[in-house]
Amino acid sequence: MAASAESIEELYRSRYASFRGGMTAITGSHETARDVVQEAFAQALRDREQYRGEGSLAAWVWRIAFRVALRSRSKGRSEPTLNEVIEAAPLPASERDPLLAEALKRLPPQRRLIVFLRYFADLSYTEIASLCEISEGTVAATLAHARADLLQDLEREEASR
Amino acid sequence: MSDTQMIEERLRNFLAVPDEPDWQDVLYRAGKTLTSAARPRSERRRSRRLLIVAAATLLLLGVGSAIAAVTITRGDGSPVQFAPTTGTTPSLGSDAASIIATIEARVPDVLSIRITKDAISNASGKGTTDYRIAHVAIAAPADHGPEIARASWESDLVGGALFTAFTQAHLAPPSGVDLTVVMPDGTRDHVGGGLGKVVPNQIFDPITPEIQARIQQNATAEGLTNVRVSTFEVVNDAIEIRATTMAAPAAAASSFSKAHGLDGLLGKSENDFEGVYFQLDDAKGNPILIQTTAPRAGAGGYWAAPSTGIQGDRLDVPHH
Numbered sequence: 001m002a003a004s005a006e007s008i009e010e011l012y013r014s015r016y017a018s019f020r021g022g023m024t025a026i027t028g029s030h031e032t033a034r035d036v037v038q039e040a041f042a043q044a045l046r047d048r049e050q051y052r053g054e055g056s057l058a059a060w061v062w063r064i065a066f067r068v069a070l071r072s073r074s075k076g077r078s079e080p081t082l083n084e085v086i087e088a089a090p091l092p093a094s095e096r097d098p099l100l101a102e103a104l105k106r107l108p109p110q111r112r113l114i115v116f117l118r119y120f121a122d123l124s125y126t127e128i129a130s131l132c133e134i135s136e137g138t139v140a141a142t143l144a145h146a147r148a149d150l151l152q153d154l155e156r157e158e159a160s161r
Numbered sequence: 162m163s164d165t166q167m168i169e170e171r172l173r174n175f176l177a178v179p180d181e182p183d184w185q186d187v188l189y190r191a192g193k194t195l196t197s198a199a200r201p202r203s204e205r206r207r208s209r210r211l212l213i214v215a216a217a218t219l220l221l222l223g224v225g226s227a228i229a230a231v232t233i234t235r236g237d238g239s240p241v242q243f244a245p246t247t248g249t250t251p252s253l254g255s256d257a258a259s260i261i262a263t264i265e266a267r268v269p270d271v272l273s274i275r276i277t278k279d280a281i282s283n284a285s286g287k288g289t290t291d292y293r294i295a296h297v298a299i300a301a302p303a304d305h306g307p308e309i310a311r312a313s314w315e316s317d318l319v320g321g322a323l324f325t326a327f328t329q330a331h332l333a334p335p336s337g338v339d340l341t342v343v344m345p346d347g348t349r350d351h352v353g354g355g356l357g358k359v360v361p362n363q364i365f366d367p368i369t370p371e372i373q374a375r376i377q378q379n380a381t382a383e384g385l386t387n388v389r390v391s392t393f394e395v396v397n398d399a400i401e402i403r404a405t406t407m408a409a410p411a412a413a414a415s416s417f418s419k420a421h422g423l424d425g426l427l428g429k430s431e432n433d434f435e436g437v438y439f440q441l442d443d444a445k446g447n448p449i450l451i452q453t454t455a456p457r458a459g460a461g462g463y464w465a466a467p468s469t470g471i472q473g474d475r476l477d478v479p480h481h
Contacts, residue, residue, distance in 0.1 A: 004294075004339060005353035009184055016182035038183070042190030049351055053280060100171050119172035147168050154168075 003044070003051035003060070011057055012041050015122070019065060022121030026069050040065035055130045062121065062131060103153040111146035118143055243432040243456035244363030250396050253326040260326045267394055268315050272298040272343055274323070276335055295323050295335040301342040304350035307448040309342060310464050311438065313352070314453035316340035318436045320356045321457025322395050328361035338458070357459020365435040365457070368398040375428045380404050383420050385441070396457065399436035402426065406441055410449040410468035413441060423452055432456045 012019075016037070023033035023040075044051075044061045051060050104112060117128045118139075125136045132139075254260035261274045275296045297319050301312035320338035327334035340352040366372075373390045380388040385404035392400045406413040423431040423439055431437050431454045441450040449469055454461040 002351060004337070006337070012184060012187060013182055038186050038190055041187045045187065045191040097171055097175055100175055104175075115172065119169065120175070147165055150172075151164050151168050 003048040003057050005045055005048060007057055008041065008044050008048060008061070011061060015058060018120075018122035019062075022062075022116060022123075023065060023069055025116045025120045026066075036065060036069045040068045043068065056127060058123070059127050059130050062123065062127070099154055099157050100150070103150050103157070106153060107146055107149055111142055111149060114139060114142045115146045115150075240358045240360045241459055242360040242363060243459070244360075244365045245433055246364045247360060247362045248364050250325055250329060250362055250364055252329065253322065253396065255330055257327070257332055260323065260330065260332075264319055264322050264326070264395070268319055268322075269393060270300040270312060270315055271319060272300055274298075274319060276323075292337055293333055293335045294337045294339050295320060296339045296341065298341045298343050298349070301344060303344060304342050304348075304352070307440075307451055307464050307466075309352070310440075310451045310453060310462060312342045313340065313462050314436065314438050314455060316352075317453070317455030317458045317460040317462075318395050318399055320460070321359070321435075321455055324356060324359070325361050325363070325396055325457060334361070359457065359459040363457055365397040366429075366433045368392040368400050368434065372427070373400075376400075376402060376426060379420075379426050379428055383416060383425070384408065387442075395435050397435040399438070400434060401438045403440045403442065405444065405446070406449070407444050410443060410466055411470040413443075414450055414465060414469035417441065417450060423454065 019037045019040070020030075020033055023036045024030055027033050027036060040061060043064050047064075051057060104115065107115065113132070114128060117123045117131065118125075123131065125139045128134075128139045129136045253263040257276065261276070265271050265274055276293055277296060278291050279294045280291055297316050299312040299315050299319075302308040316338055320335070323338075324334045335356070337356055342350050342352055344350070373392070376390050377388050380402070385406055387403075387405040389403045390400065392398050408416065417425075420426070423437055426439065427434070427437065434454070435457060436455045437453065439450075439452045440448050443449050447466070448464075449466040451462070451464040453463070
């Protein structure tokens with residue numbers, strides 16, 4: 001079952017902020033993230049016949065977006081895995097919450113990945129589980145650990161200031 | 162606020178999105194002509210369109226060699242009536258097969274119509290909903306630029322006719338139209354499609370010899386030559402108008418606009434008719450302007466050659 005252009009447009013309009021957030025976290029640049037999101041949806045439109053309806057349309061476009069982001073990061077080298085990308089994600093400079101930015105960088109890669117997908121990309125547990133090929137329980141547990149890590153880190157940093 | 166809520170809030174606020182989505186840019190990057198379904202329809206344009214045409218329709222915007230098209234849905238979600246009247250429309254058949262056969266026979270380039278129940282992903286990305294989609298294959302010279310305008314228009318006509326005929330026959334009507342163009346070498350390109358939210362039992366005006374004569378007169382008065390007018394029946398009559406201009410493309414487009422566009426050419430509202438296809442060619446026979454309407458589907462399209470200088474939504478056609 002191919003995706004219709006209309007459903008891709010609806011996804012774009014309803015989830016643009018999520019895609020932008022997720023890609024900003026991965027690319028470390030608002031400008032690059034915008035480019036990645038636009039290119040990802042353009043590719044989704046071109047390749048919409050390839051969508052087979054296995055999993056949500058959103059998850060399918062997310063995979064495309066990640067591939068586009070990876071290509072923009074790898075610059076011609078062989079494509080790194082999603083984990084490797086997240087591990088090396090520069091994160092944008094955040095004037096709004098620099099302590100959180102530092103705490104995020106210190107998270108173990110797997111936890112950081114799940115945090116990115118849940119809070120920046122606004123994906124559901126189901127979508128994250130599908131994308132990362134893990135169970136929803138693992139998503140929930142990883143998020144709980146990540147939040148605890150972040151809280152502990154932030155409290156420590158804020159106490160030392 | 163709990164610790165969990167606090168950290169979640171900080172995370173959600175961590176990345177601000179400083180700009181607005183730009184679907185038009187996505188379409189350009191996709192590098193394809195996307196009509197109907199892919200319709201670049203910014204909120205701004207939709208508002209403007211509804212404001213201009215009130216009970217009237219679509220005005221479609223074209224840039225460069227891309228066709229732009231929209232479907233119309235009223236802001237409050239209620240269906241839109243474009244036709245002068247509503248009532249019992251001419252029957253196209255009593256069951257799905259006979260209705261489809263009638264439409265296939267009437268709309269010139271339609272190769273096949275097939276209605277299926279498709280599971281479409283919800284906008285939220287969570288789950289799917291089943292929709293009845295009409296898959297329409299239409300012959301076209303190519304799958305881009307002005308060559309696809311006619312197929313796109315016919316797809317809109319088919320969508321409107323199916324919606325009306327199925328509703329009148331107490332059958333579940335399709336909620337979308339999905340166009341695939343078939344090129345002369347047999348290559349197929351899936352284009353997509355859509356239906357506006359419209360009143361199903363609209364009755365449009367017949368194309369009488371008097372109206373055809375008036376179109377000829379109006380076109381001549383606008384300085385157009387080689388004016389050809391033809392009609393064919395869908396539910397009511399659709400009309401095709403082709404003409405030539407000797408003026409420079411930008412001047413011709415401007416004149417057409419100042420002469421009230423299709424309304425000026427028809428001598429009445431474009432929304433009074435089942436469908437209108439208007440193509441303006443230059444002296445060499447190359448199209449410079451195409452405008453289509455299919456109000457039964459709440460849809461239509463517009464294409465302008467780059468030489469017209471028309472950019473984005475700059476086409477301001479004052480309606481009567």
